[in-house]
Amino acid sequence: MMKALRKHKDWLMIVIAILAIPFIFYFVQRPDYGAMRSDRFARMYDRNVSMLEAQQMARLLSLAQALGMSEFVQTLTAGAGLNQNQVAVQFIVNLLVLRHEAGRLGLRPDASEIADVVRRLPAFQSESGFDMNKFSDFVRNGLGPMGLGEEHIEQLVRDELCLDEIKRLLATGISISKGEVDENFQRGYDKLSVSVIRFHSADFDKDIVVNDEDVQKYYDAHKTELKTEEKRKVQFVNLGLTEAQKKLTGKERIEGLQQLSDRATDFTQALLEKGADFKQAVEKFQLSVRETGEFTAAAPDPQLKVDAQLGVAAFKLSTQEPNSDPIQVADGFYILHLTGITEARPLTVEEAKPKIVDALKKGRARELMSTKGAELAQQLREAAKSGQPLEASIQKAGAKPEKLPPFSLMEEETTKSQGKETDQGKEPKNVSPSQGKESKNEPPDLAAIKEAVAFLNPGEISDFSPSGNDGFIGVLEKREPSADADAGEKKAAFEKRLLDNKQRVVFFEWLRDRQQAAGLQFSKG
Numbered sequence: 001m002m003k004a005l006r007k008h009k010d011w012l013m014i015v016i017a018i019l020a021i022p023f024i025f026y027f028v029q030r031p032d033y034g035a036m037r038s039d040r041f042a043r044m045y046d047r048n049v050s051m052l053e054a055q056q057m058a059r060l061l062s063l064a065q066a067l068g069m070s071e072f073v074q075t076l077t078a079g080a081g082l083n084q085n086q087v088a089v090q091f092i093v094n095l096l097v098l099r100h101e102a103g104r105l106g107l108r109p110d111a112s113e114i115a116d117v118v119r120r121l122p123a124f125q126s127e128s129g130f131d132m133n134k135f136s137d138f139v140r141n142g143l144g145p146m147g148l149g150e151e152h153i154e155q156l157v158r159d160e161l162c163l164d165e166i167k168r169l170l171a172t173g174i175s176i177s178k179g180e181v182d183e184n185f186q187r188g189y190d191k192l193s194v195s196v197i198r199f200h201s202a203d204f205d206k207d208i209v210v211n212d213e214d215v216q217k218y219y220d221a222h223k224t225e226l227k228t229e230e231k232r233k234v235q236f237v238n239l240g241l242t243e244a245q246k247k248l249t250g251k252e253r254i255e256g257l258q259q260l261s262d263r264a265t266d267f268t269q270a271l272l273e274k275g276a277d278f279k280q281a282v283e284k285f286q287l288s289v290r291e292t293g294e295f296t297a298a299a300p301d302p303q304l305k306v307d308a309q310l311g312v313a314a315f316k317l318s319t320q321e322p323n324s325d326p327i328q329v330a331d332g333f334y335i336l337h338l339t340g341i342t343e344a345r346p347l348t349v350e351e352a353k354p355k356i357v358d359a360l361k362k363g364r365a366r367e368l369m370s371t372k373g374a375e376l377a378q379q380l381r382e383a384a385k386s387g388q389p390l391e392a393s394i395q396k397a398g399a400k401p402e403k404l405p406p407f408s409l410m411e412e413e414t415t416k417s418q419g420k421e422t423d424q425g426k427e428p429k430n431v432s433p434s435q436g437k438e439s440k441n442e443p444p445d446l447a448a449i450k451e452a453v454a455f456l457n458p459g460e461i462s463d464f465s466p467s468g469n470d471g472f473i474g475v476l477e478k479r480e481p482s483a484d485a486d487a488g489e490k491k492a493a494f495e496k497r498l499l500d501n502k503q504r505v506v507f508f509e510w511l512r513d514r515q516q517a518a519g520l521q522f523s524k525g
Contacts, residue, residue, distance in 0.1 A: 044096055044518045054092050059146050061091045064156050066142065068122025072160045078508065095159065097514050102162035105169075109161040117157045170510055171503045181495045186481065187454070188410040189490065193478035194453055195401040196443075197394065199373050199464075199471045205365035210357045218356045219349050226352040229296040232314050233340035235278065236303075237287045239264050240332030257332070264326035264333040271323045271335075278323065278337045294342060310334055362469070369471055373464030377473050380461045390459070390475065401475065404443065408482065409450050410494075449474055 041054035080090040119130040292301035300311030307329040322338040383393035445467040452462040462474035
């Protein structure tokens with residue numbers, strides 16, 4: 001199939017371009033699967049999945065990301081969070097499930113379907129569409145370093161086609177009634193006029209007294225948690241671009257980084273040799289070493305603040321494995337070497353006392369605030385039932401309501417003017433979240449307020465809702481139907497989102513069921 005793409009490159013209107021391959025600086029990371037055995041990743045479908053097979057599939061994850069198969073990757077890694085090991089594990093397990101189920105269902109995409117999808121992959125596109133030069137460059141320079149070949153691109157595309165077909169089969173028969181659409185659309189786009197009564201925990205801690213007996217009780221109950229922070233100290237090598245190279249772009253910058261990547265790889269390989277010594281390796285490669293002071297995970301050494309992953313990497317090192325893999329930053333690579341660990345130790349009562357007093361005061365203040373908030377909410381509801389004006393009841397209670405600008409539960413992400421600029425091919429101006437909120441006078445806890453009042457009727461009062469260290473009561477004063485001229489288009493898009501969400505729920509329930517049917521068990525050493 002790939003040969004066919006090359007054969008027909010004349011009619012594909014090729015535009016010569018250089019592809020910046022994201023994994024050109026790929027390093028084989030040491031797997032960190034916790035308690036998994038070194039020789040076996042998991043057991044599924046009554047067979048053992050070796051660590052070697054799992055590592056190969058983890059490389060397919062990197063390949064899928066580089067090819068721009070974002071929806072495919074997101075589907076197979078949903079729920080994994082930001083931990084890259086968890087992302088890899090989720091991808092491997094779900095890909096094994098997908099392939100098993102595709103075989104069971106007899107799904108076999110043909111070569112022409114696969115070729116069509118390959119031609120549409122984002123990594124191979126230029127202004128005129130599919131770019132054979134990009135494809136060839138990718139195959140030549142990107143796949144080899146990962147131990148992969150053209151067949152692995154085909155394999156991933158086949159997997160994606162099978163996934164799409166399974167989603168289509170599962171979506172058959174899923175529908176949404178007009179009443180459900182109307183009700184949810186109205187609730188989502190009605191304009192709500194809301195007032196909030198705010199509570200601040202700091203207002204409740206003035207008269208709170210914490211005595212020594214309270215401190216001792218807390219200390220005895222939380223002794224295992226009250227510790228000093230572990231501290232680390234590392235030496236590090238920084239292989240970085242020169243000031244002149246930092247100004248380069250495109251292929252020239254990539255080539256400069258690639259040279260640094262090769263050197264970093266050679267250096268770390270030297271550290272893996274038997275009896276290797278960090279200092280001797282540094283001298284052999286004629287590198288300069290810098291050293292940090294002691295630092296904690298929460299407050300990394302200033303020299304490591306160039307990239308957040310450096311501090312994280314330092315706390316993954318151990319006396320058994322004191323050297324890190326090359327860590328890529330914007331302008332080069334770092335290799336860390338652990339030189340010292342100051343273990344966390346239990347705090348004495350006196351050392352822990354300030355922290356304990358603060359925790360007790362904050363906890364009691366929040367309890368008092370919650371109690372006061374719940375009492376006021378109930379008081380206002382009873383006053384409303386008896387026909388008393390709500391505003392008068394609030395004033396009588398000594399509360400100060402804050403009237404918010406009208407909002408809907410589903411606000412538009414961009415203004416119409418921004419939308420027009422985007423339609424005309426202009427890039428909208430960058431607006432930070434804080435600037436956006438400030439311009440619309442939105443409170444920082446608007447999402448929590450929306451959740452609290454979403455199902456209220458006009459004149460009703462919400463329960464007390466905590467928000468960070470503070471809290472609020474919401475009062476829905478008015479609910480007005482949206483008068484948006486584009487309501488028809490919005491409703492159609494809203495209906496599609498509802499349907500998509502239902503289909504996603506069905507798919508992920510199916511995937512969870514299929515994982516259980518696979519008898520998934522992770523191997524422990």
